[in-house]
Amino acid sequence: MAANFWTSTHYKQLLDPEDVDVVHPPDRERGITVEDFKLIKMQMVTYIWKLAQHVKVRQRVIATAVTYMRRVYTRKSMSEYDPRLVAPACLYLAAKAEESTVQAKALVFYIKKIYADEKYRYDMKDILEMEMKILEALNYYLVVFHPYRSLTHLLQDAGMEDMTQFTWGLVNDTYKMDLILVHPPHLIALACIYIASVYKDRDTTSWFEELRVDMNVVKNIAVEILDFYENHRSITEERVTAAFSKLALKA
Amino acid sequence: MAVAAPGQLNIEESPPSWGSRSVDCFEKLEQIGEGTYGQVFMAREIRSSEIVALKKIRMDNEKEGFPITAIREIKILKKLQHENVIKLKEIVTSPGPETVEQRKEEGNKYKGSIYMVFEYMDHDLTGLADRPGLRFTIPQIKCYMKQLLTGLHYCHVNQVLHRDIKGSNLLIDNEGRLKLADFGLARSFSNDHVGNLTNRVITLWYRPPELLLGATKYGPAVDMWSVGCIFGELLFGKPILTGKNEPEQLNKIFELCGSPDEVNWPGVSKIPWYNNFKPTRPMKRRIREVFRHFDRHALDLLDRMLTLDPAQRITAKDALDAEYFWTDPLPCDPKSLPKYESSHEFQTKKKRQQQRQNEEAAKRQKLANPLPHSRLPPIQHPGQSHPSQWSGPNHPVNHSQPALPSGPGHHHYGKPRGPPGGPNRYPPSGTQGTNYNPNHGGGATQVRGYAGGPYPTQGRPPAYGGSSMPPGPAGGPGAPGGYGGPSNFPQSNQYGGSTTNRSLNQLANNRNQQYGWQQ
Structure with missing residues (x-):
């Protein structure tokens, strides 16, 4: 990705730290603190990382996926948008946006391989649906500078x-x-x-x-x-x- | 903003600017086109009454979700902000097939549809050029070309390749502004990441030789070739390189631009399919011969755009500096251009299809043929190097602009004045109406029809064949002969049937073929 950062949507969308560390009401109701919020996001970075290594994508794609995930949670709650689904869906979308397309099928396969935990079990349909929801949550702003x-x-x-x-x-x-x-x-x-x-x-x-x-x-x-x-x-x-x-x- | 105390809300809901509006904010008026991956509608925003274009994103690949082509287009359009690039206003969604009709239409494939909302433009270049009787003036062509190059230069500076430059993707509004549209095939390229790109892009007639030879590493020069094809088309009055398949397209290119070799195109022999496609006999470059009736500066520029070696092909920036744009007649001010009733290739095609059907019906009833459609090339000075060809007296001037001092006015708008060339410009009327669409039968007669005329008419029924017309100066001695009669294009036999190319069906096929590619 090229172009000029200063004219990009990325630049225009830079946030104040106070706006990033906001636990959304539905999450807060479940007792999630800002610390928990950060921890879960960090854990999901690791998840994206692991998954990316299996499907073999460039560092850029990982970075973009993480950025999408973090942007999503400035607007959406984790109760509505399960991080364990958002993470792979962000990787899926970032791979497209960074021209290193990964098959949804492959993602589903490796998810099973990495996590035995039922809570991580999502299938293709879920990922594709979440992709659409993420696109909307991002308001279709897909350009990220790293x-x-x-x-x-x-x-x-x-x-x-x-x-x-x-x-x-x-x-x-x-x-x-x-x-x-x-x-x-x-x-x-x-x-x-x-x-x-x-x-x-x-x-x-x-x-x-x-x-x-x-x-x-x-x-x-x-x-x-x-x-x-x-x-x-x-x-x-x-x-x-x-x-x-x-x-x-x-x- | 501080984090609220427990029990208090930080924000009631997500800020209203997030998320997308529903397509229900718009009232669809009519279909105006078929984009790379979906239909395009003209629509009115209900709240503001503003007219917009809605481009539906087709979601037919259930396995891979949101199409990567749409992702590319959105990413690129959000990045490009320029007066000669179409503006993406927003993206709207339809909530899903809640109504019965919708469910039928969508086949319940996907829950909702997604539309890109663009500013509305009245015309596309092909649609405008195909208006019966309309003839562009030289200042008008210069004006469009300048805007096209300005927009493209901006894309290239921002490291975006358009990869589908053609008339129907160049939109024009009634203020005379031209904007690049349909970035469905566009790609970002960067100088530090040299990935392979697909060569299956750009509509065949506008596709450069390096792609036809299978190159997968390429750059902005691919778009410049397409610009050259459009430029030639504007001056010539019809498309200039009209192969019906890839080998034929290459062949046509070689016949016009000469055959490539290591001398005129260093490295060409290493391009993947060079050995499969290299011409059996060397051919000489004949652009200057075929188009010798073009203005000298136009010819110089065209020559540099249609350069085989992409490394030597002129860049958008250099093209903007070309003499052509800085000599009389100068490009006109877009605002001074006439306003036309809305026309898009999709619509003009539909109209012509209708017209053809009427013709067929008329024929069957042995009624007189209505006049079919054809494009008129601009009236132009022949190159100054061939002054002998310019022998006609001043022709009547019929335009709204001040006459330019350089010579007789050579622009008039609108009304059909009869084709500028002599009767030999077009094949005899014998093949009329039969060669347009394979579905309409015919086509077999085409070989003869083509050999008899100068250039093929590419699926537009030849017009005015043999009829009398006012002898304009361009129709004077010399000029029309320059279009390359049979002697200039000895290959005519192999082009039989090539004129069916523009039929809707085939276009659709080409599309599927080209756009199924994901890289």
């Missing part, structure tokens, strides 16, 4: 090509958060480069100074990412299970 492209350019410019793999991994991890809904992708890329340079002790101060970006914003994003890593350690299997049990959709 930090990957700017990352490559920026690393080159900074003469840090050797850090590509490390920063790429950092960018991947940002999809476990809602950053992509809140910040322009190139700033996320810069924040990852910033973290990498601090982590690996590279002096990039002058390079960052020459960029005409607000370093405060970059640093704030970096702090968010570091906070996430910090919190991530405290996430346990039990907490995830507890969050899902509140959903208790396919009882």
Whole structure:
């Protein structure tokens, strides 16, 4: 995907963090907290990731699918839109939108393979129906920009090509958060480069100074990412299970 | 916005801007076209009375959900915002087959239908060009071409290939604005991701040689070839490369543009099907000969658009800089163009079909034939390099624009003035009406009909054959001969029957064939 980010619908739709962390009323009634909400979304990122590895699609497709999923939950509740169906349906739609079509049949096959749990059991018809609902929830805005492209350019410019793999991994991890809904992708890329340079002790101060970006914003994003890593350690299997049990959709 | 305390609501419901409206907000008026993957209706938005075009997304593949072609089109249209690109206003859904008729119509396949809502445009270029008696002026052609190139340049800059440029996808409103439409085959391309693309795109007559030779890596040049075909068509008065299948299309291209080799097209021999299709004998490029009656700058531009090697083919940007657009007569202001009653290829086709049926009936009753339809090419200067051909006196000027200083006025709108060429422009009337549609019988006579005339008439019944007409200057000595009589196109025999190409049935078949592809 190309075009200009600043004229894109992606840019126009960037949200305030306060608007992203909203638990919808039906979910709240089930006792789901903002923390649960985040946990479930994170769990679904892992799900999309696993599934994507089986059907062999590019990183871009995963990133787009995750973004769709996160956008859906800024507007829809998990009680109405079961994450365990939304996740594969988002992957299905993202694969089309990113020109790496995956057959619905294949998805259904691998879902069974990955999860023995009945709650994940959906068939083709369900996925196709959810695809339509997702399209509508997204209001047919399908274009997503990701930090990957700017990352490559920026690393080159900074003469840090050797850090590509490390920063790429950092960018991947940002999809476990809602950053992509809140910040322009190139700033996320810069924040990852910033973290990498601090982590690996590279002096990039002058390079960052020459960029005409607000370093405060970059640093704030970096702090968010570091906070996430910090919190991530405290996430346990039990907490995830507890969050899902509140959903208790396919009882 | 802070998170509300427990028990309080943050928002009552999703913001109203989300989700899509129902198609019930619109009142369907009539069908105006057949898109790549669905019907197109003219409709009125009930609340505002605004006229729009509704394009229904056909959902016939139950196995793979929402069509990827629709996804592409939506993605691309949401990205492109330009005055020469059709504007997607919104997407609406119909709630499902709740009424009996709907259920019948949908066959209960899918619960609801999805429509793309576009701004309404009065005409498409083919529909307009096919209006009986209508003849474009040179400034008008320049004006349309300039807009076409501007829109296409914008697409290419935004890394979108249209991949189905043809007259019926170029919409024109009554303000003279031209907009690219039907992005159902369009694709984003990026320079860093070199994937393979399908070569089964672009309607056959407008398909470039690299695609016909099986190339799967290609770029914006494919659209420029189509633009060249349209440009030629506007000046010539009818489509210029009209193969009825892929090998024949290639052959026609080679006959006009010469055969490709490693000299004029480095790398051509590595294109997948080159060896299957390479011509047995070398052919020489004869664009300048066949179209020698075209204005010199027009010919230069056409020559650069119809360049075999895509790498050497002119880009939209360079085409906009061509002398052609900067010499007299200059492109006119779109607003100065005449307003016509709405016409779309779909409708004109329907009308002609009707007309043909009437003709058939008339024939059967041995009544006089009504005048069938044909397009009129613009009246134009022959190239300045052939001044001897321009021997006629000034012809009557009948237009609303100031006459341009460069020479005699060469534009007049509207009324049929008789074809500009001499009687030999069109095949004799013997084949009239029989060669249009295979379903109407005939076609067998076509070989003879074609050989006798200059260029094939591509399914439009030849008109005015042999009838007398006012001798306009373009019909003067020299000019019409330049269309390439039998001597210029010695291959005429093999084209027998090619004129059936435009029938609706076959178009539909072509579509299915082409658009079944998913990549």
